[in-house]
């Protein structure tokens with residue numbers, strides 16, 4: 001029970017890594033607010049949490065809209081009295097080589113992956129500052145450290161998210177709010193399911209552990225950073241990639 005009695009909000013938690021994070025936090029004693037832009041998946045994930053004996057609130061909404069983020073966090077605080085843990089997980093890809101990348105695809109990926117996290121962080125800092133406690137975990141990517149062909153927009157958004165993480169860590173440390181990033185490598189989810197088998201094989205060859213990671217393996221690291229075990233860790237980027245980026 002690493003986060004017993006804590007209140008957590010996870011964005012993009014209707015499926016994939018976000019869903020696994022919400023379930024891991026609930027298994028370790030947290031009540032969870034489950035955000036997703038797809039309302040039905042948010043509700044379905046909340047339904048999975050409740051049998052674990054924890055409270056779950058589905059909070060559908062688009063994190064690119066600052067107003068929706070503010071309302072969602074206010075709703076969470078009204079419902080559960082506080083907000084201890086924010087996991088900025090929602091993210092998208094729109095891959096293309098730079099020469100062919102459309103403005104809309106650059107803007108959309110930056111808006112969801114970077115501005116969306118900023119919107120949620122800004123709104124969450126109010127209750128967290130009041131409480132003088134907070135754990136913010138941003139789901140970045142090894143691509144934000146290494147760069148990647150065909151992912152200029154995605155890599156820039158995740159690199160930006162890492163810089164945002166370190167800035168929040170510095171600004172909010174005096175309020176006992178920590179902010180860390182988790183940078184997954186190549187993880188089995190819907191996001192990577194559509195990649196061609198030959199691309200998957202080529203990527204797996206670069207992974208010393210010789211396989212893709214599981215959403216639960218990312219969730220375990222988020223759980224650690226959300227728990228008291230990581231009370232003295234802030235501004236850190238925890239790479240979860242089977243050794244790929246070292």
Ligand SMILES: NC(=O)c1ccc[n+]([C@@H]2O[C@H](COP(=O)([O-])OP(=O)(O)OC[C@H]3O[C@@H](n4cnc5c(N)ncnc54)[C@H](O)[C@@H]3O)[C@@H](O)[C@H]2O)c1
Pocket residue numbers: 011012013014015016017018035036037038041061062063064089090091092112116139140141142183184185186187188189190191192
């Ligand atoms: N799968 C990987 O290999 C991998 C690797 C590194 C980092 N990541 C990161 O992990 C996070 C989760 O990825 P995943 O593989 O689970 O992806 P996924 O596509 O399976 O899930 C993403 C979820 O975010 C939701 N979402 C998208 N836009 C949103 C918005 N504007 N507002 C609210 N919710 C929104 C989607 O509906 C979906 O449920 C992302 O930030 C991704 O960039 C994934």
